[in-house]
Amino acid sequence: MSTAPPASSVDELCVNTIRTLAMDAVQKANSGHPGTPMALAPVAYTLYTRVMRHSPANAAWPNRDRFVLSCGHASMLLYAMLYLCGYGLALEDLENFRQLGSPCAGHPEYGAAPGIEATTGPLGQGISTCVGLALAERLLAARFNRDGHEIIDHHTFAIASDGDLEEGISSEASSIAGHLGLGRLIAFYDDNHISIEGDTALAFSENVGARYEAYGWHVQHLGEDLALDRIEEAARAAMAVTDRPSLIVCRTHIAQGSPNKQDSAGAHGSPLGEEEIRLTKEVYGWPTEPPFYVPADALEHCRASVGRGEQAEQDWNERMVAYREAQPELADQLAAIFERRSPTLPPGPLKRFEPGTKMATRKASQEVIQVAAALVPSMIGGSADLAPSTLTLVDGGGNVEHGAFGARNLHFGIREHAMGAIVNGMALSGLRPYGATFLIFSDYMKGSIRLAALMELPSIFCYTHDSIGVGEDGPTHQPIEQLAALRATPNINVVRPADAHETALAWSFALRAVNTPTVLALSRQALVVLDPELIPDDAIERGAYVLREAEEAPAVILIGTGSEVGLCLEAAEQLAAGGVAARVVSMPCMDRFELATPAERERVLGPAGTPRIAVEAASPFGWDRWTGERGAVIGMRTFGASAPEAAVYQHFGITVGAVVEQAHALLNS
Ligand SMILES: Cc1ncc(C[n+]2csc(CCOP(=O)(O)OP(=O)(O)O)c2C)c(N)n1
Ligand SMILES: [Mg+2]
Numbered sequence: 001m002s003t004a005p006p007a008s009s010v011d012e013l014c015v016n017t018i019r020t021l022a023m024d025a026v027q028k029a030n031s032g033h034p035g036t037p038m039a040l041a042p043v044a045y046t047l048y049t050r051v052m053r054h055s056p057a058n059a060a061w062p063n064r065d066r067f068v069l070s071c072g073h074a075s076m077l078l079y080a081m082l083y084l085c086g087y088g089l090a091l092e093d094l095e096n097f098r099q100l101g102s103p104c105a106g107h108p109e110y111g112a113a114p115g116i117e118a119t120t121g122p123l124g125q126g127i128s129t130c131v132g133l134a135l136a137e138r139l140l141a142a143r144f145n146r147d148g149h150e151i152i153d154h155h156t157f158a159i160a161s162d163g164d165l166e167e168g169i170s171s172e173a174s175s176i177a178g179h180l181g182l183g184r185l186i187a188f189y190d191d192n193h194i195s196i197e198g199d200t201a202l203a204f205s206e207n208v209g210a211r212y213e214a215y216g217w218h219v220q221h222l223g224e225d226l227a228l229d230r231i232e233e234a235a236r237a238a239m240a241v242t243d244r245p246s247l248i249v250c251r252t253h254i255a256q257g258s259p260n261k262q263d264s265a266g267a268h269g270s271p272l273g274e275e276e277i278r279l280t281k282e283v284y285g286w287p288t289e290p291p292f293y294v295p296a297d298a299l300e301h302c303r304a305s306v307g308r309g310e311q312a313e314q315d316w317n318e319r320m321v322a323y324r325e326a327q328p329e330l331a332d333q334l335a336a337i338f339e340r341r342s343p344t345l346p347p348g349p350l351k352r353f354e355p356g357t358k359m360a361t362r363k364a365s366q367e368v369i370q371v372a373a374a375l376v377p378s379m380i381g382g383s384a385d386l387a388p389s390t391l392t393l394v395d396g397g398g399n400v401e402h403g404a405f406g407a408r409n410l411h412f413g414i415r416e417h418a419m420g421a422i423v424n425g426m427a428l429s430g431l432r433p434y435g436a437t438f439l440i441f442s443d444y445m446k447g448s449i450r451l452a453a454l455m456e457l458p459s460i461f462c463y464t465h466d467s468i469g470v471g472e473d474g475p476t477h478q479p480i481e482q483l484a485a486l487r488a489t490p491n492i493n494v495v496r497p498a499d500a501h502e503t504a505l506a507w508s509f510a511l512r513a514v515n516t517p518t519v520l521a522l523s524r525q526a527l528v529v530l531d532p533e534l535i536p537d538d539a540i541e542r543g544a545y546v547l548r549e550a551e552e553a554p555a556v557i558l559i560g561t562g563s564e565v566g567l568c569l570e571a572a573e574q575l576a577a578g579g580v581a582a583r584v585v586s587m588p589c590m591d592r593f594e595l596a597t598p599a600e601r602e603r604v605l606g607p608a609g610t611p612r613i614a615v616e617a618a619s620p621f622g623w624d625r626w627t628g629e630r631g632a633v634i635g636m637r638t639f640g641a642s643a644p645e646a647a648v649y650q651h652f653g654i655t656v657g658a659v660v661e662q663a664h665a666l667l668n669s
Contacts, residue, residue, distance in 0.1 A: 010301045011228055014049070015041045016284045017084065017298040019257070022076035023280065024291040025097035025104070027271040032098055032106065035255035035267030036190065037077035040159060043188050043250060044069075044081050046231040047157055049302060051239075055309030056086040059114030062338040062430075063316050065154045066133050068118050070126025070170075071161035071190065072107035073269065078116065079104045084294075084302035087115040095292055110428075110455040118428060119455050122447050124167025127187055128418050129451075130158045131173040132425015132433075134185035134245070135405075139380060139431065142405035144334050149323045151316070151334075155239060158187040162200050165189060165208055169447070172418035174245070178216030179413075181402040183242040186235065192252045198265045212247040224251045243402075257283045333377060337430040340458075342512045343376045348537045349504030350375070358526040361562070362464040364500030365522050366391035368507045373397065373408065376511055380426065381434030381460070382410030384419050389524075390436040390464045416441045420448025420461070427457040432511055438470075439463035439479040439521055442486065449517065453491040456515035466496065466521040467617040468652065469563050474642025484621035486519050487590055495540055495589045496521040496616075498547075498565035499530040502539060502588050509540040509589075523563045525645050539586070543593025544604050548572055550581035556663045557605060557612045559585045559626060564615040564654070571659035580663060587626070611666040617654050630669075632662050 018041035026032035044067075048054070052065040069078045076097065083089040089103060093113070096102035103113035107121030117133070120126035134156040141152040164170055177185055189208060193200050209219045218241040220234050231250075238246030255267030258280040272280065278288045287293055324331040336343075350371045353359060373379050373394040382400070383390045387409075397408025412419040412435065419435040426433035435445075442449065442463055452459040468478045486494045493516055497503040503522065510518035530547070539545050544559070548569055556575065560568035565586045572582040585604055587593060596604070605612060605626065612631040614623040620635035627633055634654055641648055649655060 010297055011045070013295050013298045014084065014301055015045050016286055017294055018045060018077065018080040019284065020281060020286055021080040021094055021292060021294070023272055023277050025076050025079070025094050027274065027277055028095060028291065029098040030271055032076060032271070033073040033269050034076070034272055035258075035261065036071060036074035036161065036192070037080065038258070039192060039252040039254050039256045040074060040077050040190055042226045042228055043159060043231055044077050046228045047235065048081050048085050049305060050228070050232050051235045052157065053154065053312045054305070055313045056088075056115070056306045057310055058313060059087055061309070061313045061316070063152060063154050066117050066130070066156040068120060068126045068130050068133070068156070068158045069108060070120055070130070070158050070164045071123065072120030072126060074161070075104070075106065075108050078108055082113060082115040084299060085305040086303045087113065089113050091292060091294065118425070119451055122451070123161070123163035124169040125421055125447060125451055127158045127160045127164050128169045128173035128421030129425040129428070130156050130185060130187070131177045131182065131418065132422035133429060134177065134182040135180065135422060136426045136429030136431055137184055138182060138405040139400070139426075140334075140337070140429065143377075144330055146323075146327060149319065149326060151319055151323050155184045155186060158185075159190060160187050161190045162192065162195050162204060166204055169417040169421060172415035173421060174212065174215050174217065176413060176415060176418060176422070177245045179402065180400070181216070181243045182245045185245040186238040187245070187247050189247055189249045190252050191249050192254045194254045194263065194265050194268060196265060196268055209247065209249050216244055218244040218246045219249065220246070221249045222251070226250060226252065259283060337378050340430045340514070342514050343432070345375060345508050345512060349501045349532060350508050351504050352532060353500035353529045355529050355531040357529050359500050359529055360524060360526050361497050361500065361503045361522040362391050362524060364503040365462065365464075365507065365520070368504045370395055372507050372511060376432055378430070379432040379434070379511060380408055380410065381423070381436065381462070382412055383436040384412045384416045384441070385414045386437050389438070390462060392434070392436040392462055416444035417448065420445030420452070423459045423461070424448055424452050424455065424457055427452070427459045428455070432458065432460070434460035434462050436462040436464070438465040438477060439482050440465065440477050442482050442519070446485070449486070449492065449519070450489055452517040453489055456491065457517060458510075458513040458515065459517040460510045460520070461517065462520045462522070464522040465524045467523070467563060468636065468640040468648045469523055469525040469617065469645050471525070471645035471648055472642055475639040478640030479618065480636050480639060481619045481621065483521060483616070484619045487622060491516050492519055493517070493589055493591045494519045494521065496562035497588050498560065498562055498586045499527050501530060501532045501535050502586070505535070505537070505540050506588065521562060525563065527563055528566050540589050541592060542600075543589040543591065543596060544585050544587035546583060546604055547586040548584035550583045551576065552581045554583035554606060555581050555611065555667060557583045557585060557610055558659060558663075559587055559605070559612060559614045561587050561616050564617055567654070567656055568615055568659065570656045571663070574656060574660050575663055580667065582663065590622075611663070613659060613662050613666065615654065615659055617649070630666060632666060634658055634662060
C-alpha cells in the first residue's frame, strides 16, 4: 500500500512549506519580507510544478519558460521555490538568507543562483524586463523557427505587486507589450490592497484590470479563491490567448494565515516575530519546531520537477538535432545567441571615413550601424521616437510590429524608461540590443541602465545630442551632469567618440562586450574626421591615447573627449605657434582608462605634476582625477542656454582661445 498522502494534501504540504520557509528565513535574518511570499505561495507553486516547462538541472536551457518575480522584496518566495524544485540552492542557503555571500540576497540577484532570471527590487523593473524577454522570444521565433521546427516557443511569467503596477515604467512597458501583442507574456497581479504605508487605497484607486484591458491585454479576475486548479486553469487560459499578453488579477491576503498580521502592512517588511510564527504554524497545522522544516514528501513532490525538466529538455534537444540537420547555418547562429557569444568582428574601425571632412558622430554611427547590422544578425534595436535624430535605423530592416517580428527596427514609442528595461530583457535572451534617444533623456532610463550594469548585461544605450552642442533646444535638452553620473556608476563603459573613426571603434567595442553595458555619447553637430592612422584599433579598450604628440617634451597636456577633442587639437596648434609644446590626448572612455597600469597612465598623461587641461562640454565632476595638482578643467558649471551651437560654446567659454589662455595661466603659475 502506498504511504504517499493524497494529491491535495501534498499540494497543501508544499504550499505551506514555502510559506513557513519564508517566515523562518526572514525571522532568522531578522530582516526581509515574509507576508507576500506567504500569500503568493500557491501561485508560484502552481507555476513551477504544473504549468512551466523548465529544467532545474539545467537552469540555462534556452527554451525554458521564464519566471520573474517582479516584486523582488518577496525574494524568499523565489528562493523557496528554487530550493524545493532542485535548482541547486541548499537549505543552508535559505538559512543564510540576506547574509554576506549567500545566493539568497535580500532581493533576487541575477547570476547569484541558477534560476534567477533577472535582478529585481526596484519596483516595476521586473515586469518591464519581462516585456523584453517576451519580445526576444518572438524575435527569435520569427528568425529561427521553420515549418515543422518550432524550436523557440516558451512563455514568460511574472508576478507583479501593487508597487510594480503603480510604477510608471510598467505602464510604459505594458502599453507597448499590448501594442505588440506579446501573447506569451503572462503576469499575475498580486492585488493585496497593501503597500508599505498601509492600505493601497491611500494612493491607488484606478481599476487596474480595466487599465490593462485598455492596453490591449487579456485580463482575468481570479478573486480570492486561489485554489491551485483555478490558478492552473487561468494560466492555461492565458497561454491559449496567443495574440495578447495576459494579466491574472489575484485578490490575495498578505501573510495569509497569520492570526494577527494577515492583511496588515506590518507583514510587508518585518519578521512576523517568534510568537506569531508559532501561532501561524499552528493555523497551518505545522510543527512549530524545528524552523526550516521541510517534509520529505513536499521535497520529493517538488523535486519531480527535475525529471520532468530533463524530459522536456531532452525532447527539445531531439527537435534541435532535426533542426540542425535541416538548418545548419541557422542552428549555428542560434547557438551563438544561446551561449551569448561575443561576435567576431574585424579589427579596426568597421568603416573608413574621409579624413578632414566633417561629420556628426551620430551620422557616422548611422553608417557604422549598417555595417555592424550586416555582421551581427542578433543586433536589434530602436529608438524612443527619435530615430530621425538618433539615426539608429537599420536600412531595409523593416519595422517590428504585431505579427512582424522578423523585422529589425524597434519603435519603442516615447517610452525611454521601458526601453531600458526591454533592452535588458532582450540582452538576457542573448540578443545584442540597443536603445536610442538623446543623452539628456538617459535620466529617464537611469534605473534600467543601472540594472544592466548590476546584471552585467551587454546592453547598448546609444545617446545622441550629447552636449550643449545641441544648441537652440536649450538647457532642457543640453546634458550637463549625465556623463559624470553614468561614469560614477560601476560597470558601465561610457564612450564619447571624438570623430567618425572612434565612433566606428565604439560600436565594435559595444557589440563585443560580454558583461558590461555600453553608453555611447554621440554629437549632433559635425566634427572633423581624424586620420584613422592616428587612432589605435584598441583606442576604446585603452580608454585614452596620445592623438597628437608635441614636437618636444610636452609643456602641457590637453585631454578631450568627443566634440572637444577637435578643439584641443586646434588649441595645441596655436600653442605650438606660440612656442608651447602641447600634447593632445583623446579619452573616449574614462572607465576603461581607469584600468590602465601606472606605466600606461604615465605614458599617456605624463608624469605627476605635468600641467594638464581637460576639456569636456559637461560637468567637470570627476575630471580633477586626471588633471592632477597642476591641472584645470574647462567644462560646464551651470545649465546651458538656448542659442546656436557656436554662440553657446562661446558664451560658456569652451573655446580654443580659452584653452590656450588656460595653458598659459597654468605655465605661468
Ligand atoms: C522603485 C522602488 N521604489 C520603492 C521601493 C521600496 N518598496 C519596496 S516594497 C514597496 C511597496 C510594497 O507594496 P507592494 O508592491 O504592494 O508589495 P506588498 O507589500 O504587497 O508585498 C516599496 C515602496 C522599491 N523597492 N522600488
Ligand atoms: Mg501590495
